[in-house]
Amino acid sequence: MAEIVLEGITKRYPDGAVAVKDVNLRVEDGEFVILVGPSGCGKSTTLNMIAGLEDITEGTLLIDGQIVNDRTPRDRDIAMVFQSYALYPHMSVRDNMGFALRLAKVDKATIREKVEEAARILDLTDHLERKPANLSGGQRQRVAMGRAIVRNPKAFLMDEPLSNLDAKLRVQMRTQISRLQQRLGSTTVYVTHDQTEAMTLGDRVVVMRGGVVQQIGTPQHLYDQPENLFVAGFIGSPAMNFLHASVQDDRLHTSVGDFDLGDRLRRALERHDAPRDLIVGLRPEAFEDAALVDPARAGSGTAFNVDIDVVESLGSDVYAYFTEDEWQPTATSELAELAADSGTTDTGAGGHQIVTRLAAATRVREGSRAQLWVDTTKMHIFDPATGANLTLAEEPGPREG
Amino acid sequence: MSATGRRRSQWAVINILVIAYALFPVWWIIALSFKDPSTLTDGNFIPTEWTWENYRGIFQTSEFTRALINSIGIALISTVIAVVLGTMAAYAVARLRFPGKSLLIGMSLLIAMFPPISLVSPLFNIERIIGIFDTWTGLIIPYMTFSLPLAIYTLSAFFREIPWDLEKAAKVDGATPAQAFRLVIAPLAAPGVFTTAILVFIFCWNDFLFAISLTSTSAARTVPAAIAFFTGSSQFAQPTGSIAAAAVVITIPIIVFVLLFQRRIVAGLTSGAVKG
Amino acid sequence: MTQPAPTAPARAPAPKDRRALSEGARQERRLGWLLCAPAVIVMLAVTAYPIVYAVYLSLQRYDLRFPQQAHFVGFSNYGAVLSSEFWWQALWVTVLITAISVTVELVLGFALALVMHRAIFGRGTVRTAILIPYGIVTVVAAYSWQYAWTPDTGYLAALLPSGSAPLTEHWPAIGLIILAEVWKTTPFMALLLLAGLALVPEETLRAAQVDGAGAWQRFFLVTVPLMKPAILVALLFRTLDAFRIFDNIYILTSGAHNTGSVSILGYDNLFTALNLGIGSAISVLIFLCVALIAFAFVKLFGAAAPGAQEGR
Incomplete structure (x- = not known):
């Protein structure tokens, strides 16, 4: 696990639109940080830049003390859970979870062991040989989580991982993610547009609007001391x-x-x-x-x-x-x-x-x-x-x- | 219970009617192909005497076997070319942002609708002048007019369905672009490419107008055209039996394809047209 | 929500100069063109070039027996074709066959599609069976029909009063050509319509049922309007396809007894009369007819035309 540091991160598109503007953020080792804001606020773009799926226009990104701006996702050693889960439909659950290890040329016995361990944690042991199409929404979500945890990466990135679940399952998975993160002590950056998720999951919450960070703080701090109208209105329900x-x-x-x-x-x-x-x-x-x-x-x-x-x-x-x-x-x-x-x-x-x-x-x-x-x-x-x-x-x- | 039973039997009748509709002419040509010359004209729906004579007949002359080789060769080569070029174009259409994309789709639709007879007269002259009349090349070229648009259209519909997010996921999982393509994208694209190949093959296999217009000898004549020129296995026999046998031979591979891959063929036929 | 990148927030400072494409975008554009280029070149080479050449040939007196004597005659080939009753007869037959077979196919195709959509069992079997007419070589099917309707060999001819030979009389022959065409292509129509049916939400039909619509009303007031795009696409495809009819007529009647389509006429002028000039003029006229039909469809139904919503 490692810390992630964003220094003046900016994303400007070829047509001149600025998606993310001058984001400064230090995610401590083992910390759970939430990026939250309405759709189009730049939170997913920020996450994709950390993952290396989008180029950083300006600023410096450090993972574990090293500048990784120009590294491919492959060389950043991070795991990501996608909103759509992005499971490989032609592979079994076992192969999905072991895919990254296989690419990293880990030997078969170790892959097997790690996949089975992750499956045990996530209660997927009975489904290892099934294809994603034959799983329920919650199971698919857990496979996506499992794919991330088997790798033991420097950091987890999660892009609205619960938004495709129904309300009840979402609450269950929320506590499970929280427990998992504590157990693994993993540095996690989590994107959501749901302020309840932000409040309940995060050690710290980053509220974004229009590509600009509005406020960073613990959930309680944001609730009690919102710096502006937007944060005040966004955090809290009702x-x-x-x-x-x-x-x-x-x-x-x-x-x-x-x-x-x-x-x-x-x-x-x-x-x-x-x-x-x-x-x-x-x-x-x-x-x-x-x-x-x-x-x-x-x-x-x-x-x-x-x-x-x-x-x-x-x-x-x-x-x-x-x-x-x-x-x-x-x-x-x-x-x-x-x-x-x-x-x-x-x-x-x-x-x-x-x-x-x-x-x-x-x-x-x-x-x-x-x-x-x-x-x-x-x-x-x-x-x-x-x-x-x-x-x-x-x-x-x-x-x- | 009895109500559902009645509904079931109603559906059974309807299903049987549909299947009979589809299979009647097929069965009839099969029946003809198994009749011996003496019963060929009895009009019986089921041959009274079964014989392999007609099949033996057509395989004895080079007229049919040569045509069969032509048919297979020409259809295969056309399919490969169309699918390779089509895959490149369809990948670009489904994946990349560039101006002229809708123009390409529109153009291929337009060309797919092209009346082949309009191409026959100019191609007839052009091919004679440049010396590819009555050759495999001479047929493969006009087959591009329908196979290539079909391939582009079907493949771009298939490619659009591929969850390209997976490419991202693979990259985060540590795959190089080449690995992401080989291990994730290619296995997902393969069924679409394969289905398209079958559809294109069926279209080439089916062609008649180009085949009779742009060939003059058995050098490149495909089976549908050759059948129309059958004279019978012996001088005195009517060609009916031979034609029926030859017809059955070229129908079998199609029926096998259809039975094996019906689900994908249906998807291929309709995906582009409906979601357009 | 994973935001697709450029829809992101502050669009306000929209750049004036669009030429400022990033290197990546330019590369993507170049790759796109590069990948499409071979297909485009081939398609143009096999269609655009021949059709232009056909126009050139159609302006010549060009007898294949005397290629040396070919010379420019302006539009006189078109004059000859358009003033010939053969052309108008063939055009009439083609239009008739197209109109009747497409109409019958639409009705029958709808029936088949509904059977496949609603069947409580045997759906897969029906769908497989229906694909066979689609896959079969047209010439093979045409021979089967021909033998079936020829006196002495055919079981169907045997059902008719003795001495009748339907393929040698004008109207019966036209009817049989339409029958063969309908048999072969209805499955394609049915599959397109089936795919369209799948897009009609079950709940909408339930809602209509609750609103008091009967089965026929549900079909004509809900299903058909919702399927309009699929129906139009199927009609366009089939109309253009039927207009080119050749194989069935060639095998069934060879165009005898005034059953020839325009394609048969073009073929005969080229390979029987060996008149390349007239043949090319007919080719060009057929091309114009097809273009006209396609244009009419697109004009009439505009947005529903395939390719219209293309290019996202």
């Missing part, structure tokens, strides 16, 4: 709610009500010389049924009244939805892209829906007016022009982590 807001006389006016700025926010806004029109970001769990708020906490937030449209009870929590009318959906390019990515532009619902996550004991009902409370200490404020988060605890650190 997604963060955004509201238009303006500052007047130390108060923040929004369509759901006015809030006291409080010290934290005021200082943040002063520090950044913020404009008057802002975007406020609130995660669903920042809301609560006003009747259920612990009186000791009540001071850190503000109560307001809304008409509840829909209530979804999940047993442990309740999601309550209300609509904000004064919203222009394409307020910023980030939000437009997020909306397109999550498909909310297609639902045909008028207005802008706000999701709140309330305690199970709540009494709010569909179609009735309710008093909700919002924790303003958990409020993020973004500059609509730049998308930057103005409320981060400290100045944004260096991106390279």
